[in-house]
Amino acid sequence: MDVQQLTFIIVGLTFALYIAIALWARAASTNDFYVASGGVPPVLNGMATAADWMSAASFISMAGLISFMGYDGAVYLMGWTGGYVLLALCLAPYLRKFGKFTVPDFIGDRYYSQTARTVAVVCAIFISFTYVAGQMRGVGVVFSRFLEVDIVTGVAIGMAIVFFYTVLGGMKGITYTQVAQYCVMIFAYLVPAVFISLMLTGHVLPQSGFGATLTDGSDLYLLQKLDQVSVELGFAEYTSGSKSTIDVFFITCALMVGTAGLPHVIVRFFTVPKVRDARKSAGWALLFIAVLYTTAPSLAAFARINMIDTINGQNMQGTNYQQAPEWIKNWEKTGLIAWDDKNQDGKMFYAGDERNEMSVDRDIMVLANPEIANLPSWVIALVAAGGVAAALSTSAGLLLVISTSVSHDLLKRNLMPSISEKAELGYARIAAATAIVIAGWFGIHPPGFVAQVVAFAFGLAASSFFPAIIMGIFSKRMNNIGAVSGMVTGIVFTASYIVFFKFIAPELNSAEYWLFGISPEGIGTLGMLINFGVAFTFARFTADAPHDVQHMVENIRYPKSE
Numbered sequence: 001m002d003v004q005q006l007t008f009i010i011v012g013l014t015f016a017l018y019i020a021i022a023l024w025a026r027a028a029s030t031n032d033f034y035v036a037s038g039g040v041p042p043v044l045n046g047m048a049t050a051a052d053w054m055s056a057a058s059f060i061s062m063a064g065l066i067s068f069m070g071y072d073g074a075v076y077l078m079g080w081t082g083g084y085v086l087l088a089l090c091l092a093p094y095l096r097k098f099g100k101f102t103v104p105d106f107i108g109d110r111y112y113s114q115t116a117r118t119v120a121v122v123c124a125i126f127i128s129f130t131y132v133a134g135q136m137r138g139v140g141v142v143f144s145r146f147l148e149v150d151i152v153t154g155v156a157i158g159m160a161i162v163f164f165y166t167v168l169g170g171m172k173g174i175t176y177t178q179v180a181q182y183c184v185m186i187f188a189y190l191v192p193a194v195f196i197s198l199m200l201t202g203h204v205l206p207q208s209g210f211g212a213t214l215t216d217g218s219d220l221y222l223l224q225k226l227d228q229v230s231v232e233l234g235f236a237e238y239t240s241g242s243k244s245t246i247d248v249f250f251i252t253c254a255l256m257v258g259t260a261g262l263p264h265v266i267v268r269f270f271t272v273p274k275v276r277d278a279r280k281s282a283g284w285a286l287l288f289i290a291v292l293y294t295t296a297p298s299l300a301a302f303a304r305i306n307m308i309d310t311i312n313g314q315n316m317q318g319t320n321y322q323q324a325p326e327w328i329k330n331w332e333k334t335g336l337i338a339w340d341d342k343n344q345d346g347k348m349f350y351a352g353d354e355r356n357e358m359s360v361d362r363d364i365m366v367l368a369n370p371e372i373a374n375l376p377s378w379v380i381a382l383v384a385a386g387g388v389a390a391a392l393s394t395s396a397g398l399l400l401v402i403s404t405s406v407s408h409d410l411l412k413r414n415l416m417p418s419i420s421e422k423a424e425l426g427y428a429r430i431a432a433a434t435a436i437v438i439a440g441w442f443g444i445h446p447p448g449f450v451a452q453v454v455a456f457a458f459g460l461a462a463s464s465f466f467p468a469i470i471m472g473i474f475s476k477r478m479n480n481i482g483a484v485s486g487m488v489t490g491i492v493f494t495a496s497y498i499v500f501f502k503f504i505a506p507e508l509n510s511a512e513y514w515l516f517g518i519s520p521e522g523i524g525t526l527g528m529l530i531n532f533g534v535a536f537t538f539a540r541f542t543a544d545a546p547h548d549v550q551h552m553v554e555n556i557r558y559p560k561s562e
Contacts, residue, residue: 046284079255136443188386258458459524486535
């Protein structure tokens with residue numbers, strides 16, 4: 001069977017599994033829909049959290065970023081993994097002790113203010129839509145290549161599947177679906193990595209192959225060969241960085257604290273029975289996440305060296321387009337790779353200077369990797385299924401955040417407090433359906449490549465939610481005026497900076513014009529500092545939080561008491 005037939009079969013089987021799980025785990029109450037009735041075992045919740053966390057950005061785009069950026073791509077590894085540790089240690093157990101459904105719920109009650117709740121709802125929706133755009137884009141990229149449909153059709157298929165198990169099962173259906181999706185995506189990520197590591201270095205473990213010598217007779221280490229080839233082709237050394245220290249610091253920090261402020265990850269810790277289980281599930285999730293994140297740098301390096309060899313040929317003189325590998329022709333159909341024969345010699349050449357004739361979208365690297373390495377067709381189809389699983393798992397979590405923010409936080413807790421549970425559940429499903437349609441539109445018209453869009457979402461979360469949650473847990477005196485002022489200032493500043501450099505004046509998007517040399521991907525850190533500064537300034541000149549709220553904060557601070 002060819003790749004397309006195998007992809008239809010493997011992806012179809014995974015879709016059937018997700019739908020069957022959704023039918024089995026159908027939500028019967030708002031408690032089921034919002035937090036799976038708080039009955040998910042820690043190991044399964046850790047696996048579901050890992051799937052929720054490892055989005056299309058992690059599966060599809062992160063290794064692509066590292067493959068193209070080399071050392072500079074390490075900011076994504078450091079930021080995303082460090083952020084999860086921060087979340088597990090500083091936030092998860094305390095929020096679980098609080099025992100509410102959502103982040104806006106926590107902020108509304110902690111800051112004793114419907115205004116705070118409403119601002120948190122707006123922030124949650126804004127962040128989630130920014131994030132979900134990258135996921136839907138990932139679905140479109142996978143389907144456009146492997147099912148040979150256009151990106152619009154691919155996004156529509158993804159929307160239909162997410163619609164089914166999100167609207168039907170809520171958090172309960174999503175949780176158990178994400179367990180299956182984690183198994184699919186991690187198997188799909190590791191299998192080609194192991195194959196290619198054996199082919200290039202003779203090592204079974206990609207992690208050890210990353211630091212091993214090549215088996216091509218050159219007696220060079222993998223990274224030595226990459227450095228050597230990169231310099232010859234006009235690129236910077238693969239192991240050297242081009243970003244300024246301040247930008248690396250700010251991007252890493254924005255990704256870290258943004259992780260800890262992401263509402264769809266935080267809500268996962270409300271689905272376990274006890275505070276102790278929240279800590280356990282955080283540990284399991286970190287272990288499950290580490291499997292992919294320690295593999296990504298080696299997969300990126302393998303993909304880079306194989307891509308250069310297949311485009312430029314073993315002698316680095318270019319490959320005749322008529323004899324081009326099949327993977328180039330396949331990806332050309334999607335528009336994600338293109339050849340411009342500048343010197344009219346009929347040969348393709350990939351370089352980092354004026355010799356370059358190839359345009360390669362970095363989002364294809366993981367998906368194209370098995371084809372570039374001439375792996376069996378079933379491996380290529382498996383990677384397609386993994387990419388879809390990664391995008392759908394995170395999309396579902398984000399869409400549920402949007403749904404619960406509207407139905408529970410905005411309607412039930414604010415505008416329509418007297419509605420019945422049945423009506424609230426109905427509104428939640430309507431909100432989820434509406435959010436899926438809007439998310440699909442963003443997937444068709446994304447504001448950047450997958451990981452870049454996701455990085456913006458992290459910056460928005462860092463500048464809005466993280467300070468409000470941290471101050472809500474560790475500062476008894478922080479009041480509603482300070483928290484609301486900080487959130488509004490932080491997210492408005494960060495969003496304005498990103499919109500200006502990415503949409504209004506993209507021609508100015510360079511270190512020469514950035515504030516303090518900080519890129520839009522890292523501006524969330526400065527937004528966070530502004531949030532803290534504004535919040536403490538306003539709180540300093542207004543009344544402290546009421547005594548009952550301070551007592552509540554004392555109670556949350558000791559998760560071991562339960």
